[in-house]
Amino acid sequence: DAMVIQNPRYQVTQFGKPVTLSCSQTLNHNVMYWYQQKSSQAPKLLFHYYDKDFNNEADTPDNFQSRRPNTSFCFLDIRSPGLGDAAMYLCATSLRGGNYGYTFGSGTRLTVV
Amino acid sequence: GNSVTQMEGPVTLSEEAFLTINCTYTATGYPSLFWYVQYPGEGLQLLLKATKADDKGSNKGFEATYRKETTSFHLEKGSVQVSDSAVYFCALDSGTYKYIFGTGTRLKVLA
Numbered sequence: 110d111a112m113v114i115q116n117p118r119y120q121v122t123q124f125g126k127p128v129t130l131s132c133s134q135t136l137n138h139n140v141m142y143w144y145q146q147k148s149s150q151a152p153k154l155l156f157h158y159y160d161k162d163f164n165n166e167a168d169t170p171d172n173f174q175s176r177r178p179n180t181s182f183c184f185l186d187i188r189s190p191g192l193g194d195a196a197m198y199l200c201a202t203s204l205r206g207g208n209y210g211y212t213f214g215s216g217t218r219l220t221v222v
Numbered sequence: 223g224n225s226v227t228q229m230e231g232p233v234t235l236s237e238e239a240f241l242t243i244n245c246t247y248t249a250t251g252y253p254s255l256f257w258y259v260q261y262p263g264e265g266l267q268l269l270l271k272a273t274k275a276d277d278k279g280s281n282k283g284f285e286a287t288y289r290k291e292t293t294s295f296h297l298e299k300g301s302v303q304v305s306d307s308a309v310y311f312c313a314l315d316s317g318t319y320k321y322i323f324g325t326g327t328r329l330k331v332l333a
Contacts, residue, residue: 213265
């Protein structure tokens, strides 16, 4: 089945130690999104790629970076994780925009110790 | 600016009860509207959508009608099951590639 796959499902990292989360898709969708979701809150958009064009949200901390080396893969890099960055990170894709709905991955739950 | 307002949860119902989760929106133009469901420890799944006024989205017994006159997109189900226990998010897409999500409503269904 075509899908969005996030790895790993659970990630534990040390305070200040760089960490990378990955997302892959077999849908050939143009747009890939990274959301941060803290407990009992709505997902918060960090950034998105439309093809190779990167779009950062104004309030996304510089600590968060992203790479999209090709259509299928997108990475979220957290350069120096703090305790406040512990959250569920969700990757989503859409075809040219959200009108037909997003397809979400299962998420990566990040713990910072 | 665009916004989505959902009723606060949690909503607790007995099995086979009728469900309504209210969602209203503010947007310019004609946004597309969505309901997503999130089961514990999982990502969001698209439940249903509507792209224009008076459209009714439906899936798995859930329904929602796009009401432009009341700027609403309320989620309903006639008879809930324990397996429907989850968090439900209303969202709009105003055509800028970015959704606006509501804050989510937790539903708990008791056997």
